Amino acid sequence: VVVDSPEFGGGLAAEADQVAVGRNGGVDDGVDSLERWLPEVEMVCVYGGVCRKRHQHHQMQSRSQTVSLMRDLYDGAKSLGRRRSTASLSSSVSPITSSSTNQEHPNFADDQHLTLRGICQAHVPDHILHRVEEVGYFTPTEIQRQALPVLFSGRDCILHAQTGSGKTLAYLLLVYSVINTQRSAVQALIVVPTRELGMQVAKVARMLAAKSDQSVLDNKPCTVMALLDGGTLKRQKSWLKAEPPTIIVGTLGSLCQMLEKQMIKLESMRVLVIDEVDFMFHSSNQVSSLRKLLISYSSISNRQTIFASASIPQHRRFLYDCIQQKWTKTDVVHIHANPVQPMPACLLHRFLICSRSERHSALLSLLQSDAPQSAIIFVNEQSEKSKKAGNAPATNVVIDVLKNSHEGSHEILLLEEKINFNSRAASFSELRQGGSYILVATDIAGRGVDLPDTTHIYNFDLPKDAVHYLHRAGRTGRKPFSESKCVVTSIITLEERFVLQKYENELMFLCEELFL
Numbered sequence: 482v483v484v485d486s487p488e489f490g491g492g493l494a495a496e497a498d499q500v501a502v503g504r505n506g507g508v509d510d511g512v513d514s515l516e517r518w519l520p521e522v523e524m525v526c527v528y529g530g531v532c533r534k535r536h537q538h539h540q541m542q543s544r545s546q547t548v549s550l551m552r553d554l555y556d557g558a559k560s561l562g563r564r565r566s567t568a569s570l571s572s573s574v575s576p577i578t579s580s581s582t583n584q585e586h587p588n589f590a591d592d593q594h595l596t597l598r599g600i601c602q603a604h605v606p607d608h609i610l611h612r613v614e615e616v617g618y619f620t621p622t623e624i625q626r627q628a629l630p631v632l633f634s635g636r637d638c639i640l641h642a643q644t645g646s647g648k649t650l651a652y653l654l655l656v657y658s659v660i661n662t663q664r665s666a667v668q669a670l671i672v673v674p675t676r677e678l679g680m681q682v683a684k685v686a687r688m689l690a691a692k693s694d695q696s697v698l699d700n701k702p703c704t705v706m707a708l709l710d711g712g713t714l715k716r717q718k719s720w721l722k723a724e725p726p727t728i729i730v731g732t733l734g735s736l737c738q739m740l741e742k743q744m745i746k747l748e749s750m751r752v753l754v755i756d757e758v759d760f761m762f763h764s765s766n767q768v769s770s771l772r773k774l775l776i777s778y779s780s781i782s783n784r785q786t787i788f789a790s791a792s793i794p795q796h797r798r799f800l801y802d803c804i805q806q807k808w809t810k811t812d813v814v815h816i817h818a819n820p821v822q823p824m825p826a827c828l829l830h831r832f833l834i835c836s837r838s839e840r841h842s843a844l845l846s847l848l849q850s851d852a853p854q855s856a857i858i859f860v861n862e863q864s865e866k867s868k869k870a871g872n873a874p875a876t877n878v879v880i881d882v883l884k885n886s887h888e889g890s891h892e893i894l895l896l897e898e899k900i901n902f903n904s905r906a907a908s909f910s911e912l913r914q915g916g917s918y919i920l921v922a923t924d925i926a927g928r929g930v931d932l933p934d935t936t937h938i939y940n941f942d943l944p945k946d947a948v949h950y951l952h953r954a955g956r957t958g959r960k961p962f963s964e965s966k967c968v969v970t971s972i973i974t975l976e977e978r979f980v981l982q983k984y985e986n987e988l989m990f991l992c993e994e995l996f997l
């Protein structure tokens with residue numbers, strides 16, 4: 482049991498298995514009552530107060546001490562075999578979900594040695610597994626190991642795991658396990674918040690379906706359509722009329738248009754995936770279409786719904802809503818891999834304090850001293866006030882500074898909402914060609930985008946909240962099983978130090994100060 486102080490954002494408590502939050506004197510009352518309620522509890526850890534271990538009292542010196550204690554507890558419990566799989570743990574703490582997770586199917590979650598093929602071979606066609614191995618995926622990541630058996634059992638799932646942990650492959654393997662290419666119908670719908678993520682997911686889906694084996698060439702191929710806002714939908718309409726694709730990866734606007742025109746029918750759908758689900762629910766442009774889609778899909782009998790994200794704030798509340806609103810079936814499982822470490826361990830977080838007028842020169846100095854292989858510089862969207870004042874967008878200013886004064890040989894690219902579909906697509910595919918780049922981007926590049934060669938992230942502007950920090954930082958460190966460190970640097974003013982500290986507390990990481 483971890484008791485967190487609310488003034489530190491409740492970040493520790495949010496991820497603890499059972500939660501009690503009290504204030505100063507109130508904490509001890511909370512601890513005592515928790516000890517009475519939960520006889521099995523071995524340790525109560527109070528951040529900013531006392532830590533009791535079987536009646537011993539420990540003063541917690543710092544947050545890092547608390548975080549490392551939580552990790553020890555988590556690892557210790559895991560090695561003793563007392564920690565049930567995260568799936569069953571999450572289910573059992575929720576009053577509204579079944580606690581029988583993993584009992585109806587083999588419990589792979591505890592077997593650390595299984596290969597992806599071992600987990601998937603009874604479910605996923607062999608030519609797909611062959612492609613998975615050709616691409617170089619043999620060992621499952623933690624979320625794949627925990628989620629795939631549950632996904633193959635047909636249950637609805639919330640995939641909740643760090644950025645870059647392989648959630649895409651997990652849900653695509655499920656999709657390939659249920660579709661039947663002999664049926665002429667759209668059978669899987671993958672909904673994403675941005676065109677860039679849509680292009681990327683469609684590319685991975687096509688890459689897995691590409692046939693390398695003569696024996697499957699005679700069968701009907703699996704087709705993947707990208708249905709993305711901003712492009713012209715004419716070609717997709719003719720395609721849908723002529724021969725429906727097996728899988729559609731789309732953004733909500735275009736998908737809803739096609740659904741309204743009855744070009745896509747939900748009745749034939751087997752799987753609905755909503756990627757970056759928390760983003761969609763928090764986006765005022767997307768939330769009503771998303772709710773409409775989920776309600777329509779809830780009437781389909783043979784359905785499976787998957788939600789994925791690296792951040793699901795108030796996940797218990799979300800799980801409750803999923804069932805109450807019938808967005809999922811009642812036995813939905815929340816699979817939370819590595820809950821005490823919201824961000825990848827390979828990230829090194831730093832901050833540099835300077836005045837706003839010094840930020841451009843600070844950025845140039847950082848780029849020179851870090852010499853990144855490839856980097857993303859995040860800049861906030863221009864405010865309405867700044868637009869009205871006739872200022873140039875900060876993204877353009879940063880691009881100009883880099884083009885005029887950066888000495889490295891990087892390709893310098895821009896990715897932001899307002900540039901047109903074709904230029905955005907061109908920028909994005911150029912990034913994927915390899916070579917060194919510096920991408921100047923707004924938060925549209927913050928979600929889901931997978932550019933594994935990115936070694937450095939710079940927050941030229943501080944992200945607006947901890948969730949945005951997590952996703953921006955997560956654009957690096959995207960090579961599962963790699964030991965190499967990737968660096969996230971925030972350029973902040975002295976006044977912003979307090980805000981960054983808040984993010985550190987919420988996301989349980991430590992940020993080192995950097996001096997130029």
Ligand SMILES: Nc1ncnc2c1ncn2[C@@H]1O[C@H](COP(=O)(O)OP(=O)(O)OP(=O)(O)O)[C@@H](O)[C@H]1O
Binds near residue numbers: 645647
């Ligand atoms: N089993 C695996 N072995 C090796 N690499 C893998 C494996 N599964 C996925 N990857 C690679 O890991 C990277 C990150 O995967 P993916 O884009 O699915 O992350 P994600 O969990 O969706 O992250 P985000 O939350 O940021 O969207 C990709 O480059 C992918 O190719």
